[in-house]
Amino acid sequence: xxxxxxxxxxxxxxxxxxxxxxxxxxxxxxxxxxxxxxxxxxxxxxxxxxxxxxxxxxxxxxxxxxxxxxxxxxxxxxxxxxxxxxxxxxxxxxxxxxxxxxxxxxxxxxxxxxxxxxxxxxxxxxxxxxxxxxxxxxxxxxxxxxxxxxxxxxxxxxxxxxxxxxxxxxxxxxxxxxxxxxxxxxxxxxxxxxxxxxxxxxxxxxxxxxxxxxxxxxxxxxxxxxxxxxxxxxxxxxxxxxxxxxxxxxxxxxxxxxxxxxxxxxxx
Numbered sequence: 183x184x185x186x187x188x189x190x191x192x193x194x195x196x197x198x199x200x201x202x203x204x205x206x207x208x209x210x211x212x213x214x215x216x217x218x219x220x221x222x223x224x225x226x227x228x229x230x231x232x233x234x235x236x237x238x239x240x241x242x243x244x245x246x247x248x249x250x251x252x253x254x255x256x257x258x259x260x261x262x263x264x265x266x267x268x269x270x271x272x273x274x275x276x277x278x279x280x281x282x283x284x285x286x287x288x289x290x291x292x293x294x295x296x297x298x299x300x301x302x303x304x305x306x307x308x309x310x311x312x313x314x315x316x317x318x319x320x321x322x323x324x325x326x327x328x329x330x331x332x333x334x335x336x337x338x339x340x341x342x343x344x345x346x347x348x349x350x351x352x353x354x355x356x357x358x359x360x361x362x363x364x365x366x367x368x369x370x371x372x373x374x375x376x377x378x379x380x381x382x383x384x385x386x387x388x389x390x391x392x393x394x395x396x397x398x399x400x401x402x403x404x405x406x407x408x409x410x411x412x413x414x415x416x417x418x419x420x421x422x423x424x425x426x427x428x429x430x431x432x433x434x435x436x437x438x439x440x441x442x443x444x445x446x447x448x449x450x
Contacts, residue, residue: 201225201226201227202221202226202227202279202280202422203226203227203228203229203275203277203278203279203280204217204221204226204227204228204229204278204279204280204282204422205229205231205278205280205281205282205316205320206218206221206228206229206230206231206282206284207231207232207258207282207283207284207285207312207316208231208232208258208284208285208286209230209231209232209238209241209284210230210232210233210234210237210238210241211237211385211386212284212383212385212386212387212411213284213335213380213383213385213411213414213415214232214282214284214285215241215411216410216411216412216414216415217282217284217414217415217418217419218230218241218245219412219415220412220415220416220418220419221419221422222245222248222249222251224419224423225248225249226249227249227250227251227274227275228245228249228250228251228252229251229252229253229254229271229275229278230242230251230252230253230254231253231254231255231256231258231267231285232253232255232285233255233256233257234255235255238253238254238255239253241253250274250275252271252272252275254267254268254270254271255267257312258285258308258312258313258315258316259304259307259308259311259312259315261311261315264312264315264316264319265315265319268316268319268320269319276323277323277327278320278323278324278330279329279330279331280330280331280332280333280422281316281317281320281330281331281332281333282333282335282418283312283313283316283317283332283333283334283335284335285308285312285313285316286305286308286309286312286313286335286353287304287305287308287309287387287390287391288305288347288350288387288388288390288391289301289304289305289350289390289391289393290391291346291347291391291392292346293345293346293348294348294349297348297349301349302349305349305350305353306349306353309350309353309354309356309357310353310356310357310360313334313357313360314360317332317364321364321368321373324368324371324373325368325371325373328371328372328373329372329373330368330371330372330373330374331373331374331375331376331421331422332361332364332368332373332374332375332376333376333378333418333421333422334357334360334361334364334375334376334377334378335357335378335380335414336354336357336358336361336377336378336379337350337351337354337357337379337380338379338380338381338434338436338440338442338443339351339354339355339443340354340355340357340358340379341379341434341442341443342442342443342444343355344443344444354379357377358377358379358432361375361376361377361431361432362377365431369429374429374430375429375431376418376421376422376429376430376431376432376433377431377432377433378414378417378418378421378433378435379432379433379434379435380409380414380435381409381434381435381436381437381440381443382402382403382408382409382436382437382440382446383408383409383410383411383413383414384403384408384409384410384411385411388400388402388403404448404450405448405449405450406437406439406440406446406447406448406449407437407438407439408437409435409436409437413435414435417433417435421433
């Protein structure tokens with residue numbers, strides 16, 4: 183008779199995901215870093231991208247003992263940097279199975295009439311054009327191989343515009359539209375496209391939005407339990423490791439205290 187523990191060991195390999203080459207933008211913090219940690223634990227080959235060279239070096243040192251890891255330092259908002267970085271990939275890292283378009287930002291919280299051109303450019307260039315630049319250079323390889331998975335990180339802000347965040351909401355609505363369009367163009371090539379809409383996630387997001395004002399940023403997460411980056415990474419992991427015939431097109435994730443993009447129930 184086979185013991186339960188032996189059965190677990192016997193069947194476990196059938197449930198382990200096949201090793202993939204996973205390209206993650208914005209990998210040095212927040213959701214991107216959590217994705218790197220999750221997919222590293224699963225034994226995948228990682229391409230970690232970001233602008234902070236010191237943080238990329240830390241991640242490479244952390245994971246290289248157990249995983250094949252390559253880092254790329256570039257700004258997704260600069261098309262030439264994107265192209266040069268991707269073209270520099272070593273041969274063993276060129277066949278990308280999964281692209282996680284995570285890099286993005288929010289800047290400012292003012293009405294349109296008081297908005298900053300620099301803030302608007304940062305959001306549109308990072309959240310929209312950066313996603314397009316990276317995708318443009320990786321999609322052809324996926325089409326040639328007739329396989330791949332693109333995960334775009336949108337936001338619940340795409341579902342309901344809120345005052346003083348109009349441009350940010352518009353940039354994330356664009357991500358939704360781009361995801362839908364990619365799906366229309368790429369499904370016939372065996373490429374899955376998943377659009378993730380997180381609600382309030384406790385990351386550096388608010389600190390960046392408020393120009394480094396940590397006290398103001400902390401108020402965003404006061405009085406309730408916000409989502410953690412690991413929560414979003416776990417959901418992405420499910421989407422990426424789902425059976426071949428299963429494609430998660432759109433996934434909205436709220437903390438339990440949030441009922442819609444503008445409403446969070448706080449215990450203050």
